[in-house]
Amino acid sequence: MTNDAWNLAKGGIRKDVGTHNFTTWIEPLSFSSLEDGTLRLSSPTDFIGKWVMQNFQDVILRHVADVGADAGRLVCGAAIRAVPTPAKTPDETTPRRNVRQENTLDKRFTFDSFIVGKSNELAHAAARRVAAGGSVSFNPLFLHSRVGLGKTHLMQAIAWELQEQHPEKRVMYLSAEQFMYRFVQSLREKNTMDFKHLFRTVDVLLVDDVQFIAGKDSTQEEFFHTFNALVDQGKQVVISADRSPADISDLEERITSRLQQGLVVDLHPADYELRLGVLQHRVDSFAAQHPEFSLADGVLEFLASRITASIRVLEGAVMRLFAYADLVKQEVTLEQAQDVLGDLLRASDRKLTIDEIMKTTCEHYSLRMSDMTSARRSRMVARPRQMAMYLAKKLTPRSYPEIGRKFGGRDHTTVLYAVRKIEELIAAEPQIAEDALLLQRKLEG
Numbered sequence: 044m045t046n047d048a049w050n051l052a053k054g055g056i057r058k059d060v061g062t063h064n065f066t067t068w069i070e071p072l073s074f075s076s077l078e079d080g081t082l083r084l085s086s087p088t089d090f091i092g093k094w095v096m097q098n099f100q101d102v103i104l105r106h107v108a109d110v111g112a113d114a115g116r117l118v119c120g121a122a123i124r125a126v127p128t129p130a131k132t133p134d135e136t137t138p139r140r141n142v143r144q145e146n147t148l149d150k151r152f153t154f155d156s157f158i159v160g161k162s163n164e165l166a167h168a169a170a171r172r173v174a175a176g177g178s179v180s181f182n183p184l185f186l187h188s189r190v191g192l193g194k195t196h197l198m199q200a201i202a203w204e205l206q207e208q209h210p211e212k213r214v215m216y217l218s219a220e221q222f223m224y225r226f227v228q229s230l231r232e233k234n235t236m237d238f239k240h241l242f243r244t245v246d247v248l249l250v251d252d253v254q255f256i257a258g259k260d261s262t263q264e265e266f267f268h269t270f271n272a273l274v275d276q277g278k279q280v281v282i283s284a285d286r287s288p289a290d291i292s293d294l295e296e297r298i299t300s301r302l303q304q305g306l307v308v309d310l311h312p313a314d315y316e317l318r319l320g321v322l323q324h325r326v327d328s329f330a331a332q333h334p335e336f337s338l339a340d341g342v343l344e345f346l347a348s349r350i351t352a353s354i355r356v357l358e359g360a361v362m363r364l365f366a367y368a369d370l371v372k373q374e375v376t377l378e379q380a381q382d383v384l385g386d387l388l389r390a391s392d393r394k395l396t397i398d399e400i401m402k403t404t405c406e407h408y409s410l411r412m413s414d415m416t417s418a419r420r421s422r423m424v425a426r427p428r429q430m431a432m433y434l435a436k437k438l439t440p441r442s443y444p445e446i447g448r449k450f451g452g453r454d455h456t457t458v459l460y461a462v463r464k465i466e467e468l469i470a471a472e473p474q475i476a477e478d479a480l481l482l483q484r485k486l487e488g
């Protein structure tokens with residue numbers, strides 16, 4: 044069994060255990076080895092490892108068998124070393140097998156369960172407007188944010204609301220990856236007319252994670268035509284991405300400019316009140332079904348102040364507390380919460396700086412710190428510098444101009460170019476992909 048086979052098995056596991064369990068328990072695991080019928084997975088903490096062995100052993104072994112690996116036993120823990128995975132860009136012609144083809148919506152992602160705060164109020168209001176089903180002055184609605192801040196939740200809330208209030212409307216929600224999958228499938232099965240018909244006759248089209256199609260030429264082309272056909276007919280389109288249209292590299296200029304013609308809204312990182320609101324909401328829903336559940340005073344406030352990365356991470360933390368409470372069957376104290384969530388808290392504590400990124404990159408390529416800010420252009424220096432800029436954009440919240448300033452007062456377009464260049468090289472050159480992955484692992488500790 045290889046890393047790839049494990050990734051394939053994870054697709055099936057996700058379907059069986061649900062997105063929530065998957066994100067909390069399975070996603071953090073990495074493949075280590077399969078020897079003598081024992082599958083070894085590495086987990087960030089022993090608590091997660093134990094929980095996975097107790098609760099997901101059967102489902103994991105079943106799906107591992109489905110991908111052709113024979114394991115009768117699972118061992119999972121923090122002391123197990125993971126096999127590094129080379130970074131890979133999905134290939135346009137070989138869609139991943141675990142892509143969901145069904146248009147399923149998550150029952151939890153409704154407006155009722157969406158907590159509104161300063162950071163997301165505009166996105167929420169715009170989503171509500173689209174969900175009302177009347178005529179809307181902006182088209183498309185483009186939602187963007189860093190990961191785990193509620194884009195998918197809002198998109199699906201729109202779809203649920205429309206389905207409920209306007210059952211006559213044809214609403215289609217899917218990820219850009221699914222769009223590509225269906226498109227490639229229609230090419231293979233020579234029924235592109237059906238594909239076009241399907242997508243051009245919907246009333247509302249919601250496409251999640253559109254950055255995925257950047258650089259995938261024929262899918263982009265088809266997406267562009269679908270998009271134009273719908274907008275020209277006055278049909279509503281809603282799109283999400285992990286960055287703004289202008290920041291998505293490898294997206295054709297004409298697509299970028301059309302995407303910018305509607306309303307582009309950024310969901311900002313959640314502030315303390317919003318984080319606390321989300322936690323409280325989750326705890327209330329859980330406690331309604333588990334009256335014995337009890338949390339010591341101050342635990343939620345502590346989590347809301349310490350875990351700031353994303354709402355997804357916050358949710359993962361609270362899910363883990365529920366699991367822990369279920370195990371010990373007593374009130375969860377602050378000390379226990381700190382213990383069980385140690386890895387998440389440590390990760391949240393680390394605020395990576397651009398200086399650290401430069402230093403680690405220099406060590407990796409045996410360069411001097413001054414090379415990061417110098418004007419030298421030889422490839423030996425320029426490439427690592429571009430790599431450091433790429434990592435700075437990826438791993439810190441710094442903007443292009445801020446990064447440019449740190450790298451010897453360079454222009455923001457130089458940083459943008461560096462990021463695009465490294466993204467291209469990661470896709471084309473395994474050595475660069477490996478460097479990027481190794482550096483990222485080192486930096487994220």
Ligand SMILES: Nc1ncnc2c1ncn2[C@@H]1O[C@H](COP(=O)(O)OP(=O)(O)OP(=O)(O)O)[C@@H](O)[C@H]1O
Nearest residue numbers: 156157158189190191192193194195196321354355
């Ligand atoms: N304002 C909110 N209120 C309640 N739950 C939220 C809110 N924002 C995010 N969440 C929850 O956080 C989790 C992650 O949200 P979601 O998947 O929508 O993020 P995303 O921005 O689409 O992330 P990605 O870019 O990784 O796709 C989900 O479980 C979602 O329900």
